[in-house]
Amino acid sequence: MTEVRLHRRVLSGAAFAGLAAAMVLVKLLPLGLNAGGWPVPDLLMCLLVAWMIRRPDLLPMPLVAAVFLWADLMLMRPPGLWAALAVLAGEWLRHRQRALRAAPLVAEPGLLAALMVAMVLAHWAVLAVLFVDQPRLGQQLLQVPVTVLAYPVVAALLQLGLGLRRHPVIEGFGRRAARA
Amino acid sequence: MAYGADNGTDHFRPVRRILLGLVLAGLVGLFLIWRIDSPRVERLRAAALDAVIPHVAWVMRPVTGLAQMAGSFQSYAALSEENRELRRELQQMQAWKEAALQLEQKNARLLDLNNVKLDPKLTFVTGSVLADSGSPFRQSVLLNVGARDGIRDGWAAMDGLGLVGRISGVGAQTARVVLLTDPASSIPVTIQPSGQKVILSGDNTALPRIAFLENPDLVRPGDRVVSSGDGGIFPAGILVGQVARGTDQRFRVRLAADYGRLEFLRVLRYGGPEAISDTGGLVGPTAALAPVQGPPPAPEVDR
Numbered sequence: 001m002t003e004v005r006l007h008r009r010v011l012s013g014a015a016f017a018g019l020a021a022a023m024v025l026v027k028l029l030p031l032g033l034n035a036g037g038w039p040v041p042d043l044l045m046c047l048l049v050a051w052m053i054r055r056p057d058l059l060p061m062p063l064v065a066a067v068f069l070w071a072d073l074m075l076m077r078p079p080g081l082w083a084a085l086a087v088l089a090g091e092w093l094r095h096r097q098r099a100l101r102a103a104p105l106v107a108e109p110g111l112l113a114a115l116m117v118a119m120v121l122a123h124w125a126v127l128a129v130l131f132v133d134q135p136r137l138g139q140q141l142l143q144v145p146v147t148v149l150a151y152p153v154v155a156a157l158l159q160l161g162l163g164l165r166r167h168p169v170i171e172g173f174g175r176r177a178a179r180a
Numbered sequence: 181m182a183y184g185a186d187n188g189t190d191h192f193r194p195v196r197r198i199l200l201g202l203v204l205a206g207l208v209g210l211f212l213i214w215r216i217d218s219p220r221v222e223r224l225r226a227a228a229l230d231a232v233i234p235h236v237a238w239v240m241r242p243v244t245g246l247a248q249m250a251g252s253f254q255s256y257a258a259l260s261e262e263n264r265e266l267r268r269e270l271q272q273m274q275a276w277k278e279a280a281l282q283l284e285q286k287n288a289r290l291l292d293l294n295n296v297k298l299d300p301k302l303t304f305v306t307g308s309v310l311a312d313s314g315s316p317f318r319q320s321v322l323l324n325v326g327a328r329d330g331i332r333d334g335w336a337a338m339d340g341l342g343l344v345g346r347i348s349g350v351g352a353q354t355a356r357v358v359l360l361t362d363p364a365s366s367i368p369v370t371i372q373p374s375g376q377k378v379i380l381s382g383d384n385t386a387l388p389r390i391a392f393l394e395n396p397d398l399v400r401p402g403d404r405v406v407s408s409g410d411g412g413i414f415p416a417g418i419l420v421g422q423v424a425r426g427t428d429q430r431f432r433v434r435l436a437a438d439y440g441r442l443e444f445l446r447v448l449r450y451g452g453p454e455a456i457s458d459t460g461g462l463v464g465p466t467a468a469l470a471p472v473q474g475p476p477p478a479p480e481v482d483r
Contacts, residue, residue: 025236025239025240026243027314027315028233028240028311028312028313028314028322029240029243029244029247029312030244030309030310030311030312030321030322030442031244031247031248031312039316040316061196061199061200061203062199062203065203065206065207069207069210070228073224073225073229074228074229074232074314075313075314075315076225076313076314076315076318076320077315078211078214078215079210079211079214079221079224079225080206080208080209080210080211080214081207081208081211083207084204084207084208084211087200087203087204087207088204091200130215132215133363133364134317135363139316139317139384140317143316
């Protein structure tokens with residue numbers, strides 16, 4: 001049984017890394033080179049939140065850190081800062097997985113929006129304190145609604161394409177109840 | 181048991197917390213190092229891109245091609261009209277071409293009479309665009325030529341017509357071109373015909389701003405903007421675009437390069453103007469022994 005679980009773990013880790021790589025590479029396609037276009041959704045954040053809500057046990061924290069750091073390097077962001085925030089957001093979600101199992105489906109985009117606003121604010125504040133040149137806060141926050149709009153697509157892909165479903169809500173009390 | 185996987189890790193909670201702390205410290209540490217010593221980390225970034233992008237170019241190129249085809253497919257609807265318009269424009273161009281040829285011959289004759297030496301023609305390396313910055317707040321593209329092809333930081337990149345940007349960050353097989361529209365881009369340009377020297381700085385919009393304009397009365401929308409070569413980093417006289425007035429009533433530049441279709445870019449080889457190091461042979465040896473008057477020699481331009 002452990003072999004099966006290990007197999008599943010490795011496979012799903014590879015799936016996460018592959019999906020993330022595809023999302024970053026799509027962003028890197030030299031298509032919209034005219035400056036001042038529409039903001040594009042941050043698909044990587046959608047992927048992280050959707051996966052963490054569904055199966056946090058299949059997404060180890062070091063993998064999240066590695067993938068987001070790689071994305072930072074690829075996407076010309078200050079390396080490490082956004083990755084650290086993403087890891088924190090992911091662990092925050094992992095910590096609340098029990099409560100999230102019972103949350104309605106509609107709450108997920110709201111959760112993503114709240115998390116992302118907090119992350120953008122923190123990112124902006126740190127860069128502002130360290131006097132790094134950055135775009136205006138409003139411009140950065142514009143990404144949030146676009147990302148929320150893209151969330152259902154990513155969530156559906158995970159749920160239907162990869163078969164990642166939330167664990168059923170646990171009836172009863174205490175940790176032992178989950179093992180029933 | 182099937183759903184109890186998250187509980188199985190309870191024993192490892194302290195370990196996990198330490199691991200989280202270590203990972204966070206590592207990430208934040210890298211960020212701080214980047215803030216303190218940016219070039220070193222940017223070199224790491226260039227190396228990371230260099231390791232990845234050339235190997236996935238075989239996937240990205242077809243996808244880019246397909247997307248561009250889809251984009252041009254939309255314009256098929258207006259094909260006949262566009263065709264007619266192009267024919268009309270071509271006819272006008274023929275007239276212009278004739279005029280230009282005559283002028284070129286005349287110019288050559290005059291230059292010959294005056295015995296003028298112009299700059300030797302700049303040679304260039306052509307690269308194709310592999311990827312863009314991937315961020316809405318950074319305007320740059322990645323070319324498939326790099327240190328292997330002799331590309332160096334600071335060289336100018338242009339498409340067939342106008343200046344596009346400058347090289348910033350060179351890997352072995354790739355080089356990044358910071359476009360003129362990037363907020364970090366500032367280049368010295370001259371506005372023709374008034375000859376005013378200004379700085380063209382990008383601000384993430386399609387039309388970069390003109391900064392440090394001395395006399396706005398001498399500038400009119402439609403004036404040509406060319407690179408001025410000040411600072412010795414850029415070759416002078418490359419077409420940049422035309423002056424336009426933005427919606428905010430500031431002077432901006434409509435770029436001559438077609439930013440919608442950057443596929444191939446020319447990187448101009450440019451070593452900078454040669455520095456004049458001594459006073460020449462006119463001043464005799466006695467004068468050379470005397471203490472040097474005047475400003476010390478200018479420091480080498482960092483390239």
